[in-house]
Amino acid sequence: MAVERSLPTEESVELLALTRELCRDELAPKAAAYEAEGRFPREVFRTLGKAGLLGLPYDEKYGGGEQPYEVYLQVVEELAAVWGTVAEGVSVHTLSCFPVAKYGTDEQRDRWLPDMVGGELLGAYCLSEPQSGSDAAALTTRAVLRDGGYVVDGTKAWITHGGEADFYNLMVRTSDEGARGISCLLAPADTPGLAAATPERKMGFKGSTTAQIVLTGATVPADRLIGEEGQGFPIALAALDGGRLGIAACAVGLAQGALDTAVSYAKERKQFGRAIIDFQGLSFMLADMATGVEAGRALYLAAARRRDRGQPFGKQAAMAKLFCTDMAMRVTTDAVQVLGGYGYVEDYPVERFLREAKALQIVEGTNQIQRVVIGRHLAKE
Amino acid sequence: MNIVVCVKQVPDTWSEKKLNPADNTLDRGATDPVMNEMDEYAVEEALRLQEASGGEVTVLCMGPESATETVRKALSMGADKAIHVLDDGLHGSDALATSLALSKALGTTSYDLVLLGSESSDARMSVIPAMLAERLGLPQLTFAKEVTVAADGGSVTIKRLTDEGYQVVEASLPAVVSVVEKINEPRYPSFKGIMAAKKKPVETLSLADLGVDGGDVGTAGASSAVESFETAPPRQAGTVVKDEGDGTVGAQKLVEFLAGKKFV
Numbered sequence: 001m002a003v004e005r006s007l008p009t010e011e012s013v014e015l016l017a018l019t020r021e022l023c024r025d026e027l028a029p030k031a032a033a034y035e036a037e038g039r040f041p042r043e044v045f046r047t048l049g050k051a052g053l054l055g056l057p058y059d060e061k062y063g064g065g066e067q068p069y070e071v072y073l074q075v076v077e078e079l080a081a082v083w084g085t086v087a088e089g090v091s092v093h094t095l096s097c098f099p100v101a102k103y104g105t106d107e108q109r110d111r112w113l114p115d116m117v118g119g120e121l122l123g124a125y126c127l128s129e130p131q132s133g134s135d136a137a138a139l140t141t142r143a144v145l146r147d148g149g150y151v152v153d154g155t156k157a158w159i160t161h162g163g164e165a166d167f168y169n170l171m172v173r174t175s176d177e178g179a180r181g182i183s184c185l186l187a188p189a190d191t192p193g194l195a196a197a198t199p200e201r202k203m204g205f206k207g208s209t210t211a212q213i214v215l216t217g218a219t220v221p222a223d224r225l226i227g228e229e230g231q232g233f234p235i236a237l238a239a240l241d242g243g244r245l246g247i248a249a250c251a252v253g254l255a256q257g258a259l260d261t262a263v264s265y266a267k268e269r270k271q272f273g274r275a276i277i278d279f280q281g282l283s284f285m286l287a288d289m290a291t292g293v294e295a296g297r298a299l300y301l302a303a304a305r306r307r308d309r310g311q312p313f314g315k316q317a318a319m320a321k322l323f324c325t326d327m328a329m330r331v332t333t334d335a336v337q338v339l340g341g342y343g344y345v346e347d348y349p350v351e352r353f354l355r356e357a358k359a360l361q362i363v364e365g366t367n368q369i370q371r372v373v374i375g376r377h378l379a380k381e
Numbered sequence: 382m383n384i385v386v387c388v389k390q391v392p393d394t395w396s397e398k399k400l401n402p403a404d405n406t407l408d409r410g411a412t413d414p415v416m417n418e419m420d421e422y423a424v425e426e427a428l429r430l431q432e433a434s435g436g437e438v439t440v441l442c443m444g445p446e447s448a449t450e451t452v453r454k455a456l457s458m459g460a461d462k463a464i465h466v467l468d469d470g471l472h473g474s475d476a477l478a479t480s481l482a483l484s485k486a487l488g489t490t491s492y493d494l495v496l497l498g499s500e501s502s503d504a505r506m507s508v509i510p511a512m513l514a515e516r517l518g519l520p521q522l523t524f525a526k527e528v529t530v531a532a533d534g535g536s537v538t539i540k541r542l543t544d545e546g547y548q549v550v551e552a553s554l555p556a557v558v559s560v561v562e563k564i565n566e567p568r569y570p571s572f573k574g575i576m577a578a579k580k581k582p583v584e585t586l587s588l589a590d591l592g593v594d595g596g597d598v599g600t601a602g603a604s605s606a607v608e609s610f611e612t613a614p615p616r617q618a619g620t621v622v623k624d625e626g627d628g629t630v631g632a633q634k635l636v637e638f639l640a641g642k643k644f645v
């Protein structure tokens with residue numbers, strides 16, 4: 001059932017209609033099979049790119065859709081209700097364009113942004129390392145400026161689109177001053193010395209490639225430094241504020257997908273001579289699930305609207321990411337329960353949604369780290 | 382080369398269609414309206430021909446107010462402008478009346494090629510392309526699975542789909558060509574296309590603008606009318622054939638059933 005949305009403009013209504021059409025015709029027929037095979041849907045991203053869905057929040061003059069986050073995120077949500085891999089991919093790609101769009105010079109923006117948001121290219125964001133996850137500022141990948149280029153050595157871990165992306169935002173250490181010694185480089189995929197390791201074998205999002213990026217003397221031209229030297233960590237965190245809203249929207253989308261499946265199943269499945277939705281014990285579970293989904297949507301949209309109005313939204317983004325992904329975990333688990341044995345097998349999508357929800361509690365800052373962020377805001381206020 | 386592509390708004394192919402008891406015509410309000418699927422292929426072909434040889438693509442649509450959505454979709458796919466024939470007097474028009482209105486509307490513009498889908502998913506008569514060609518006195522090439530326009534722009538050649546394979550048919554331009562699904566893969570509108578479509582000109586023409594007499598079209602001018610209708614009876618329960626163990630009884634009954642219906 002289509003979600004009733006309150007959208008700000010006529011064009012955003014049409015954008016959502018286009019998104020649903022793409023979901024129905026391009027995503028739905030492929031999702032289950034690609035996830036089972038662990039196959040990356042590069043061609044689906046191309047189709048979305050042509051339709052203009054890979055640069056929605058960026059300026060029109062660079063080829064973007066110039067849409068508020070309020071609209072962009074609802075597109076992500078719709079995608080996630082059908083195929084998490086694609087929704088998360090759109091979110092990560094959009095995040096990957098952020099450093100240049102926000103911190104790049106005019107010249108850097110003119111040169112690279114149109115291709116990045118134009119739909120042909122796919123991006124990756126490389127912050128995590130094998131030994132530094134939550135404590136991201138402890139990263140050790142080194143970049144040394146030599147003859148007009150940064151020579152980079154180290155390993156980036158857990159990189160979404162690793163090996164598939166066309167460009168990589170590399171957070172690297174340019175000095176030993178902790179969080180102030182980190183810089184952001186925009187490296188093209190064909191940078192010599194940049195290679196992707198064998199993809200991780202994950203529990204969910206199997207269609208989405210996650211791999212380490214190994215950098216061995218990889219040379220990135222100095223004009224590909226985004227922002228100042230030492231500004232990398234604030235850039236990385238600012239990108240994550242927006243990224244977390246994308247993850248929250250993904251979570252609400254897959255919870256909605258699970259809820260829809262559960263409700264229609266509960267209307268059809270009969271036990272003890274009646275539809276199981278007529279058992280109060282079960283319908284109360286559905287009622288709680290539906291309430292969670294609505295609350296999650298309202299929360300991420302409230303944070304998005306703050307961002308769209310230019311208000312600080314970091315705390316609200318952390319809250320939305322925390323609440324929506326925990327909610328999605330609960331809702332997808334309950335959706336499996338509603339379907340009983342049928343929920344536990346791949347014939348229905350709910351077990352996939354459950355596996356996807358689990359990842360969303362971990363990525364872009366674990367939910368413990370979200371609490372750290374919220375707590376720090378409270379302490380400062 | 383200027384191309385006019387005709388598009389129709391129809392009830393969603395997969396929806397349940399109902400008749401309106403007030404005048405026994407299709408109840409268009411009861412279902413989600415969409416662009417006739419075959420017409421998407423015609424629009425796509427027009428855009429591809431334009432990409433190859435330039436010119437303008439004009440969308441021509443006859444339909445009620447809601448059909449502006451279908452017009453907009455064609456414009457967001459990339460067509461340049463549109464003519465919308467909109468008049469309450471057209472409600473209930475049959476194929477003859479539709480082809481009349483479309484031919485008059487074509488008279489208001491200049492074109493080298495008229496493209497249409499070969500049928501609409503609601504009426505499925507497949508006669509409009511032929512009727513239109515006849516009214517315009519132009520050659521008709523139907524059921525095209527491939528369209529090639531000569532480099533000098535003087536003629537068009539199609540591969541015409543038949544049950545056995547295809548025929549190669551050529552005509553001088555201007556001409557009327559109808560296309561089948563095999564011809565291409567229609568593009569999605571892009572978000573940029575959606576935004577651009579808002580600024581593209583749409584000319585709305587009434588029966589009076591076209592100089593068409595109200596008595597020749599609509600329910601008044603229709604050469605056939607639906608006297609009455611009944612909803613289809615609910616489907617009866619099927620016959621259950623039970624296999625009693627050794628596997629032969631059930632199989633035999635199934636074979637008898639199929640043979641009785643002349644399926645085998």
Ligand SMILES: Cc1cc2nc3c(=O)[nH]c(=O)nc-3n(C[C@H](O)[C@H](O)[C@H](O)COP(=O)(O)OP(=O)(O)OC[C@H]3O[C@@H](n4cnc5c(N)ncnc54)[C@H](O)[C@@H]3O)c2cc1C
Nearest residue numbers: 125126127128133134158159160359362363364365366368
């Ligand atoms: C599918 C997937 C895709 C990913 N994509 C990307 C990507 O594209 N780019 C990228 O850079 N990274 C990516 N990551 C990495 C992800 O961001 C990290 O896994 C995450 O930040 C956690 O780091 P970690 O795995 O090292 O866990 P750790 O940091 O080792 O955490 C282990 C546990 O300790 C808890 N913990 C740690 N510190 C604290 C604390 N201060 N207080 C309380 N609890 C704490 C954590 O919450 C967690 O439960 C991806 C991960 C996955 C699974």
